Amino acid sequence: MNAKTRAGLALLGFFGLIAVVGPWIAPYDPSAMGPDLLQPPSGAHWFGTTMTGQDVFSQVLVGTRGVLVVGLVAGVLATVLSIVIGVSAGFLGGAADELLSALSNIFLVVPALPLIIIVASFLPDSGDLLIAVVISLTAWAWGARVLRAQTLSLRNRDYVLAARATGERTWRLIVFEVLPNLTAVIASGFVGTVIFAVLLEITLSFIGVASISNWNWGTVLFWAQSNQALSQGAWWWFVPAGLCIAFLGTALALVNFGIDEYANPRLRSAGRGKVGFTPVERS
Amino acid sequence: MRFLLRRTVFYLVTAWAAITVNFLLPRLLPGDPVQAMITRFQGRLSGDAVQSLYVLFGLDQNTSVLEQYLSYWGNLLTGDLGLSFTFFPTPVSEVLGQSMPWTLGLMGVTTVISFGLGTVIGVYAGWRRGTWVDALVPVTTFFSAIPYFWLGLIAIAVFAVNWQVFPAAGGYPAGMEPGFSGEFAGAVLYHAVLPAVTIVVSSVAGWILGMRNMMVTVSAEDYVLVAHAKGLSQRRVMISYAARNAILPSVSGFALSLGFVVGGTLLVEMVFSYPGIGYVLFQGVNAKDYPLMQGVFLVVTLAVLVANLLADVGYLLLDPRTRREAW
Amino acid sequence: MNEVVLEARGLTKHYRRGARAVEDVSLVLRRGRVTALVGESGSGKSTVAKLLARLVPATSGEILLRGEKPGRFREYCRSVQMIFQDPFASLNPVHRIRYTLTRPLKIHRRSETPEQLLEAVQLPADFLDRYPHELSGGQRQRVAIARALAAQPSVLLADEPVSMLDVSIRLGVLNLLRDLKERLHLAVLYITHDIASARYFADETFVMYGGQVVEGGDSETVTQHPAHPYTQLLIASAPDPDRPATSTPTPLGEPPSLGSPPDGCRFSPRCPQATPRCWTDAPPRCSLGDGHWAACWLYEEVVA
Numbered sequence: 001m002n003a004k005t006r007a008g009l010a011l012l013g014f015f016g017l018i019a020v021v022g023p024w025i026a027p028y029d030p031s032a033m034g035p036d037l038l039q040p041p042s043g044a045h046w047f048g049t050t051m052t053g054q055d056v057f058s059q060v061l062v063g064t065r066g067v068l069v070v071g072l073v074a075g076v077l078a079t080v081l082s083i084v085i086g087v088s089a090g091f092l093g094g095a096a097d098e099l100l101s102a103l104s105n106i107f108l109v110v111p112a113l114p115l116i117i118i119v120a121s122f123l124p125d126s127g128d129l130l131i132a133v134v135i136s137l138t139a140w141a142w143g144a145r146v147l148r149a150q151t152l153s154l155r156n157r158d159y160v161l162a163a164r165a166t167g168e169r170t171w172r173l174i175v176f177e178v179l180p181n182l183t184a185v186i187a188s189g190f191v192g193t194v195i196f197a198v199l200l201e202i203t204l205s206f207i208g209v210a211s212i213s214n215w216n217w218g219t220v221l222f223w224a225q226s227n228q229a230l231s232q233g234a235w236w237w238f239v240p241a242g243l244c245i246a247f248l249g250t251a252l253a254l255v256n257f258g259i260d261e262y263a264n265p266r267l268r269s270a271g272r273g274k275v276g277f278t279p280v281e282r283s
Numbered sequence: 284m285r286f287l288l289r290r291t292v293f294y295l296v297t298a299w300a301a302i303t304v305n306f307l308l309p310r311l312l313p314g315d316p317v318q319a320m321i322t323r324f325q326g327r328l329s330g331d332a333v334q335s336l337y338v339l340f341g342l343d344q345n346t347s348v349l350e351q352y353l354s355y356w357g358n359l360l361t362g363d364l365g366l367s368f369t370f371f372p373t374p375v376s377e378v379l380g381q382s383m384p385w386t387l388g389l390m391g392v393t394t395v396i397s398f399g400l401g402t403v404i405g406v407y408a409g410w411r412r413g414t415w416v417d418a419l420v421p422v423t424t425f426f427s428a429i430p431y432f433w434l435g436l437i438a439i440a441v442f443a444v445n446w447q448v449f450p451a452a453g454g455y456p457a458g459m460e461p462g463f464s465g466e467f468a469g470a471v472l473y474h475a476v477l478p479a480v481t482i483v484v485s486s487v488a489g490w491i492l493g494m495r496n497m498m499v500t501v502s503a504e505d506y507v508l509v510a511h512a513k514g515l516s517q518r519r520v521m522i523s524y525a526a527r528n529a530i531l532p533s534v535s536g537f538a539l540s541l542g543f544v545v546g547g548t549l550l551v552e553m554v555f556s557y558p559g560i561g562y563v564l565f566q567g568v569n570a571k572d573y574p575l576m577q578g579v580f581l582v583v584t585l586a587v588l589v590a591n592l593l594a595d596v597g598y599l600l601l602d603p604r605t606r607r608e609a610w
Numbered sequence: 611m612n613e614v615v616l617e618a619r620g621l622t623k624h625y626r627r628g629a630r631a632v633e634d635v636s637l638v639l640r641r642g643r644v645t646a647l648v649g650e651s652g653s654g655k656s657t658v659a660k661l662l663a664r665l666v667p668a669t670s671g672e673i674l675l676r677g678e679k680p681g682r683f684r685e686y687c688r689s690v691q692m693i694f695q696d697p698f699a700s701l702n703p704v705h706r707i708r709y710t711l712t713r714p715l716k717i718h719r720r721s722e723t724p725e726q727l728l729e730a731v732q733l734p735a736d737f738l739d740r741y742p743h744e745l746s747g748g749q750r751q752r753v754a755i756a757r758a759l760a761a762q763p764s765v766l767l768a769d770e771p772v773s774m775l776d777v778s779i780r781l782g783v784l785n786l787l788r789d790l791k792e793r794l795h796l797a798v799l800y801i802t803h804d805i806a807s808a809r810y811f812a813d814e815t816f817v818m819y820g821g822q823v824v825e826g827g828d829s830e831t832v833t834q835h836p837a838h839p840y841t842q843l844l845i846a847s848a849p850d851p852d853r854p855a856t857s858t859p860t861p862l863g864e865p866p867s868l869g870s871p872p873d874g875c876r877f878s879p880r881c882p883q884a885t886p887r888c889w890t891d892a893p894p895r896c897s898l899g900d901g902h903w904a905a906c907w908l909y910e911e912v913v914a
């Protein structure tokens with residue numbers, strides 16, 4: 001494991017910890033209004049206060065859980081979908097493959113954001129879990145595509161044929177012979193989906209499509225935007241939440257590089273100061 | 284040509300699916316959007332408008348779903364997407380017609396810039412892997428993890444509120460009449476700088492990373508080694524051998540990520556109150572203006588499909604081997 | 611004659627992309643006997659093995675197991691097992707040897723232990739907890755043989771079991787196969803591109819060219835008195851210490867295109883003795899006595 005991956009894991013662990021303990025260590029109730037209106041960061045309010053005197057630091061702390069929960073739930077659902085659809089398509093081939101591939105390609109080209117926006121606004125209540133489900137429905141297609149291609153290259157390997165020749169059932173071939181060889185691809189697809197889901201969820205909250213009564217980083221930005229925090233110069237209202245998003249995204253992406261490099265050794269940058277690609281000594 | 288035919292059929296099926304989903308959504312999901320809207324507009328809706336809403340959402344009890352579906356298609360084909368409530372009583376198609384050029388312009392320019400820039404930097408970073416250039420990877424990762432809209436907020440805070448060098452909102456000055464004058468064009472460019480830079484900065488990172496990885500993978504191929512062995516110059520090998528082969532997947536990735544780029548552009552428009560489709564969508568969301576939101580979804584989806592078809596043609600021109608594989 | 615265990619009649623396989631890999635192949639495998647299938651690379655040998663193992667569906671033709679049409683695949687594979695050409699590809703890298711050997715025992719409800727299987731192929735029991743990448747090629751091929759034996763089959767299809775192995779260990783693996791055949795009375799299909807090893811190892815030999823069987827018979831007869839021009843070329847081009855190197859052997863030339871095979875005899879474009887008729891009409895099987903036959907117009911008179 002290289003330094004990049006370790007840094008990513010450490011950051012991820014930090015956010016995970018905040019997600020668990022955030023609501024307990026938050027100094028204020030994030031929704032409670034206070035007497036200090038629109039104050040810049042101070043000892044009492046580390047990230048300053050909002051228009052109505054709410055504590056931004058507490059909002060960010062409490063909001064972490066919602067972000068991670070939606071990201072994880074959507075990531076797990078989408079990954080399961082992508083495995084079921086992608087691996088079946090690749091392994092079964094024929095008409096099943098044609099149909100499933102067409103389905104994932106449709107989901108790939110249709111722009112996700114406008115679709116989710118209209119689905120979410122037609123839903124009568126848009127709580128965290130419902131949003132996670134809707135996000136996962138648009139996020140599985142990329143993973144399915146990658147997994148299908150990988151499965152296609154695996155399904156005629158001799159060891160799969162050999163297992164079939166010993167009398168293994170098709171589902172066992174898929175689950176015990178093909179799937180274990182796809183672990184790295186699945187893991188990297190999962191992390192990628194979580195990034196996608198987190199960004200989408202925050203975006204939906206920011207636009208005001210997702211329920212704004214649950215705190216997450218997107219809701220913080222939603223209130224900042226709708227109260228003209230920008231034109232009042234209240235940078236502290238929107239900078240911390242945005243930085244958190246960027247850091248969480250970076251952490252996940254770094255972990256993903258680790259997985260990719262593990263799966264594709266060519267990406268490992270070997271040796272210092274090598275120029276070009278041949279191990280030629282140059283003066 | 285078989286490849287293009289296949290793709291075209293696929294895009295037609297996709298368009299059909301998107302249109303049908305658009306038709307089904309208000310009918311499948313619970314709740315009575317029309318009632319909600321009537322309450323919101325507190326009697327400002329005419330009887331006609333209410334009736335057209337019921338028809339649009341299929342809550343008109345007198346017709347079968349099939350009849351509704353057929354008349355929905357009939358309306359679509361004549362360009363009738365219903366009436367917008369935010370801009371009542373302007374038809375949705377007219378609202379979209381006015382905002383579409385802004386989005387197309389902004390997106391077209393930024394996409395070309397960021398693809399070109401990202402490819403060049405990515406080729407270089409991939410070639411120089413293992414040197415200090417690798418430090419670019421975490422930095423670009425960080426930038427690609429920043430949501431478009433937040434970068435837009437920061438840009439406004441710094442360059443429009445703090446330093447006041449660029450306008451914070453709009454596509455042209457409030458008082459100016461749109462027209463084909465040099466003055467107007469200059470104003471449009473001036474207003475487009477911040478949104479465009481925002482989009483380029485957040486989208487370029489993806490291209491850099493993708494291109495770098497492709498370069499690294501391609502460069503271990505035998506033909507690159509052979510080119511080295513022939514004693515060709517580093518530059519020549521990098522550009523004519525490695526980059527040329529690495530760029531193909533990048534182009535097909537381009538088509539696939541288009542939906543993503545569109546989403547980002549819509550968001551940036553929302554933040555900058557830029558007069559494009561994204562801002563229209565934003566207003567539609569806030570007002571629960573269902574006809575407008577659905578219209579935006581349809582128009583954006585169809586535009587992406589057309590762009591994909593164009594990218595396929597481009598790919599075919601770039602790669603003389605006909606692609607057998609049905610991506 | 612020993613009892614016939616597996617019989618193929620007119621097996622044909624055309625792959626979807628148009629490769630006519632196997633054309634009208636008929637052969638029988640007998641209990642306690644080794645049948646060799648010899649041919650150059652790409653002649654369709656592996657495809658025949660996979661057809662016999664029912665791993666790929668045949669385009670036409672039929673397979674009879676003990677004289678009957680086989681039923682469900684599970685039952686069939688209990689009797690017919692296969693060893694793959696490449697031991698580096700035929701063991702799943704994510705599973706320990708123990709898993710690979712335990713699965714067939716479970717599937718076919720055998721009471722043996724994986725330790726006993728390893729012992730049968732002369733490997734120590736502590737290999738069970740290793741991964742395939744921790745084994746040498748010869749050891750892997752022994753594991754693959756053990757896996758095939760787990761079902762207690764009556765037919766073993768060995769697809770070039772030693773071609774990927776170092777020359778020094780080939781004999782060991784071949785002798786192991788022969789011992790197992792003797793002990794378990796297996797019917798063995800031994801696929802190889804090395805006709806010399808067929809003489810050493812097999813009782814009966816079939817020669818394949820371009821997806822068709824062109825000559826068959828007793829191994830000794832086929833290798834010492836080859837009838838088909840292709841077999842003659844094959845033997846002439848193989849190094850043989852018994853035969854003084856008289857002249858440089860005729861080059862074999864290019865293998866045939868399976869996509870659009872020539873009309874008539876598939877070997878005609880490369881055959882030194884081709885006549886105009888060979889180009890247009892496919893030759894029949896001509897019997898040469900003692901079960902020896904060749905599909906070649908040269909022997910038409912012999913039949914008549």
Ligand SMILES: Nc1ncnc2c1ncn2[C@@H]1O[C@H](COP(=O)(O)OP(=O)(O)OP(=O)(O)O)[C@@H](O)[C@H]1O
Nearest residue numbers: 625627629631650651652653654655656657658868
């Ligand atoms: N899955 C497949 N799809 C299409 N064509 C195939 C497939 N498998 C094999 N072929 C073709 O069928 C022909 C026979 O292949 P086969 O593997 O049976 O040859 P072989 O005699 O075993 O060769 P070798 O000695 O190299 O193992 C070849 O031309 C090959 O390209």
Ligand SMILES: [Mg+2]
Nearest residue numbers: 655656695769
């Ligand atoms: Mg073979």
